Amino acid sequence: MTFSRRKFLASLTAAGLVIPGVYYAQREIRNRLINNDKDVTAGEAVAEPASHQGDLLAEKLRGIWDFQLLDNGKLDALPHDKLEMILDVGVTGRALRGYLGTAISLRDKNEPEYRVLGSLATLSAPRVRWILCDEHGPRYECDAVMDEIWDSWGNAGAGTLSGNLRDLGYSLQLPEQKKRFVAHKRLFPEARERKPLNAELLAWLSSVEHRLFHQIWHASRDKWHQLSEKKREALRGLGWQPGPIGRERDARGRAKHRNGSGEDFLFMHRGMMQRARELQPDLVCWSRLPLPAPFIEYDRQGFIRYYENVDGCSVPPAWEPTEDEEYSQWLRSVKGSEAFYSNYQVWESLYHDPEYLSQMTLGEFGSELELGIHDWLHMRWATVTRDPSNGMPLFWDRRYTDFSPRWFLPENDYLGDPFSSHVNPVFWMFHGWIDDRVEDWFRAHERIHPGEVERKTIKGVSWFAPGRWVQIADPWLGASSYGCIPSKNRRDRVALNKEEMKLALRIALSGETDVPDLLRRIARRPWYARNLKLEK
Numbered sequence: 229m230t231f232s233r234r235k236f237l238a239s240l241t242a243a244g245l246v247i248p249g250v251y252y253a254q255r256e257i258r259n260r261l262i263n264n265d266k267d268v269t270a271g272e273a274v275a276e277p278a279s280h281q282g283d284l285l286a287e288k289l290r291g292i293w294d295f296q297l298l299d300n301g302k303l304d305a306l307p308h309d310k311l312e313m314i315l316d317v318g319v320t321g322r323a324l325r326g327y328l329g330t331a332i333s334l335r336d337k338n339e340p341e342y343r344v345l346g347s348l349a350t351l352s353a354p355r356v357r358w359i360l361c362d363e364h365g366p367r368y369e370c371d372a373v374m375d376e377i378w379d380s381w382g383n384a385g386a387g388t389l390s391g392n393l394r395d396l397g398y399s400l401q402l403p404e405q406k407k408r409f410v411a412h413k414r415l416f417p418e419a420r421e422r423k424p425l426n427a428e429l430l431a432w433l434s435s436v437e438h439r440l441f442h443q444i445w446h447a448s449r450d451k452w453h454q455l456s457e458k459k460r461e462a463l464r465g466l467g468w469q470p471g472p473i474g475r476e477r478d479a480r481g482r483a484k485h486r487n488g489s490g491e492d493f494l495f496m497h498r499g500m501m502q503r504a505r506e507l508q509p510d511l512v513c514w515s516r517l518p519l520p521a522p523f524i525e526y527d528r529q530g531f532i533r534y535y536e537n538v539d540g541c542s543v544p545p546a547w548e549p550t551e552d553e554e555y556s557q558w559l560r561s562v563k564g565s566e567a568f569y570s571n572y573q574v575w576e577s578l579y580h581d582p583e584y585l586s587q588m589t590l591g592e593f594g595s596e597l598e599l600g601i602h603d604w605l606h607m608r609w610a611t612v613t614r615d616p617s618n619g620m621p622l623f624w625d626r627r628y629t630d631f632s633p634r635w636f637l638p639e640n641d642y643l644g645d646p647f648s649s650h651v652n653p654v655f656w657m658f659h660g661w662i663d664d665r666v667e668d669w670f671r672a673h674e675r676i677h678p679g680e681v682e683r684k685t686i687k688g689v690s691w692f693a694p695g696r697w698v699q700i701a702d703p704w705l706g707a708s709s710y711g712c713i714p715s716k717n718r719r720d721r722v723a724l725n726k727e728e729m730k731l732a733l734r735i736a737l738s739g740e741t742d743v744p745d746l747l748r749r750i751a752r753r754p755w756y757a758r759n760l761k762l763e764k
Contacts, residue, residue, distance in 0.1 A: 276322065282348055283560065286317035287545055288374065288387060289356065292535050293411040295328060301407040303360075303368070303393070306330065306341055313411055314532060315344065316524035319565045322349045324358055325524055335529055342367070356389065359396075368393045372411075387413040416537065416544050418611065420641060423540035423653045429507040433651045434638045440729035443628070443647040444468055445496065445706050446479075447736045449489060453481030459735050467707035468732040477704065479598065488700040490594025493602075494666055495703035499689045501663050504656060512653065513660025514541070517576050520565040540653055547612040547621075562608050572608075575601045579665045582672035590698045593669055597662060605658045606643050616640035628737050631730055673697055707732075 293315065297308040312334055315326035324346030333340045346358030354375065360368040372391030392406040425433070432438060448463060449470040455463075460476075463469050470489070471477040477489040484490070505511050518541040521534040534542050546560045561567050578584045579601075585593065613622045616639035626635060626645060634640075641652035649655050670692070673681045677697070684693040687705070692698045707725070 276349070282322055283320075284548065285348060285356075286321070287560075288413075289315045289324065290317055290535075290545075291315065291416070292414045292532065293389065294414065295411045296409060297393075298408040298410065301409075303328075303342070303407070304362075313344070314524060314528070314535075316521075316531060317348065318523055323347055324356070326358075327524070327528065328360060335532060337529075339363070340528075356391075360393070366396050368407075369396055370394075372409075389413075414535075416535070416542075416611070418544075418641075419537070419540040419609070419653045422537050423512055425511075425651075425653055425656075426508045429504055429511075430638055430651070432503075432507060434636065434640075436636055436726055437729075438650070439636060439647050440726060440733070441706060442650050443645075444729050444732050444736070446646040447628070447733060449477070449479035449492070451736050452476055452478035455736065459738070462735045463732055466728050466732045466735075468729075468736075471704045477700075479595070484599070485592045485595045488591045490591040490596070490598060491698065491700045492594075492704045493598045494590065494594040494663075495686070495689065495691060495700075496705055497659050498663050498666070498691070499687070499705065500650070501656070501659060502689060511656055511660070512540070513664075514657045515661070515664075517568075517572055517661070518542070520568050541657065543608055544611040559607065562604055567604075567608075571604070572601065580668055582668075582675055585669045585672035586676040588669070590666075590669065590692065591700070593666075597665070602662065606649060606655075609652075609654045609658070610643040613642055613644070614639075629730075629734050 291314070293313040295311040295313040297303065297311075300308055302308050306329070310330070311328065312331050313326060313328045314334060315324060317324055324344060326344035327334055327340040328342040328344060329340035342360045342362055344358050345361060346356065348356075354373050356372045356374060358370050358372075359366050360370060370391055370393050372389045375388045375390065389411040390409070392408055394404075394406050398405060424430075448468050452460070452470050460469065464473055469476050470479070470492070477487045477492060478484065479489045479493065481487075518539075520543065522530040524531045543563050546563045549556050549559075579597075588596070613625050614620060615622055615634065616637040617634040619639075626642075626647070628645075628647070635647070638651065640648045642648045643652050643654060670681055670683075680695060681697050682693040682695065684691055686701075686703065691703070694701045707728070
């Protein structure tokens with residue numbers, strides 16, 4: 229064998245490089261697998277619900293988006309514009325699901341052109357990523373950035389997604405080719421756009437007299453137990469004490485379920501319902517509580533109808549008042565699907581159950597309705613507060629003693645404030661449902677306590693005579709000069725009492741408006757959210 233000195237030196241050099249390399253590689257593996265406490269791969273799966281930030285991101289993405297490809301780009305056979313994208317995230321979920329296609333294909337029974345698959349587990353706003361799949365599998369990858377006007381004030385302004393689509397069948401070794409796009413989220417349609425009230429009813433409800441009446445009627449009852457005797461005497465002088473002098477019936481004090489205030493609540497709103505139906509016979513009322521939005525992959529067409537608010541009954545998205553975390557958390561809960569199944573459906577079941585209803589007096593039942601499901605219904609279907617003169621969102625609710633002309637416009641139908649809630653079509657939908665529960669209460673007593681509750685017409689309203697289960701003979705409708713259904717011959721007299729009602733409101737609420745904003749910069753909660761409670 230021929231010995232080569234050059235080959236021998238070369239082999240020693242190679243060994244000197246390879247052997248230490250193999251050694252150090254093996255040592256690194258040992259350190260990672262044996263000596264390092266950090267997991268290299270994931271362990272057993274655990275249940276991981278969405279975080280608070282994940283819930284907020286999901287709320288911003290959920291809905292209908294108008295999708296447009298820029299630079300005349302195309303997705304296979306689809307046009308570059310007039311496309312729609314619908315996105316959804318399951319309750320407490322961390323996965324994005326949706327579809328992209330034309331308006332026709334999304335509403336067709338067949339599968340749309342593209343399906344959206346994405347994960348929110350490792351993402352946070354404003355970055356979003358998803359995969360577009362066609363009938364053959366993954367087709368495009370997408371990276372996008374969300375830009376939301378007014379940020380966390382849900383449904384307050386337009387949101388946009390802008391980003392790039394990359395063809396997954398295109399080799400990464402070739403020069404990059406991407407399709408730019410922009411998507412605009414559609415605002416959630418207001419109920420008045422879908423189920424408007426007729427002109428005659430709207431004029432009555434949005435009048436100065438009726439707005440002031442509805443606000444002071446609730447304010448007097450809700451605040452009476454907290455007012456000083458001096459303020460009580462002032463309201464008595466104006467005739468706006470809640471009930472007979474000396475025997476007032478507050479709605480939120482310790483005796484609320486025994487003093488008959490619940491009967492006042494049910495009677496006054498029945499009177500309003502009666503008058504409203506006279507002005508608009510086809511007034512829409514619920515026969516059952518509307519269901520939450522269906523998950524997009526379970527019922528795509530139903531999801532679209534829900535976010536187009538076809539019947540005016542869809543729940544508007546929550547907004548995020550960052551100055552009041554407790555209120556923010558409660559608002560998301562009240563509007564969520566979980567609360568519907570854990571609270572609303574329980575109430576609905578109980579208030580149809582004769583055994584449950586037959587155990588309560590009318591006053592107890594009315595008080596339970598008012599302080600429970602009634603306040604929640606107002607806030608579940610409320611949208612963010614807006615200035616009615618220009619539609620701009622407001623970071624604080626209207627001051628309860630602010631009587632500027634713009635607040636009397638018909639566009640002010642905010643459900644969170646008694647001054648405006650009755651102008652909203654949804655108010656009549658759920659108050660009609662509440663009024664029907666009074667009839668269920670009567671039928672329950674007829675079945676279990678036959679003859680113990682008698683019908684009687686009071687002030688032109690079909691009602692019940694006092695007895696074992698009915699306490700009040702003369703339900704309270706406000707000052708003697710004004711009720712919820714004023715007779716025509718008192719119209720001129722009513723008009724003279726606007727200033728008296730404003731004065732009564734200032735008396736009842738003066739303790740709140742005397743505190744300067746500089747001393748307490750905190751968002752004012754809506755009226756129907758002032759007494760909220762979170763489960764500890």
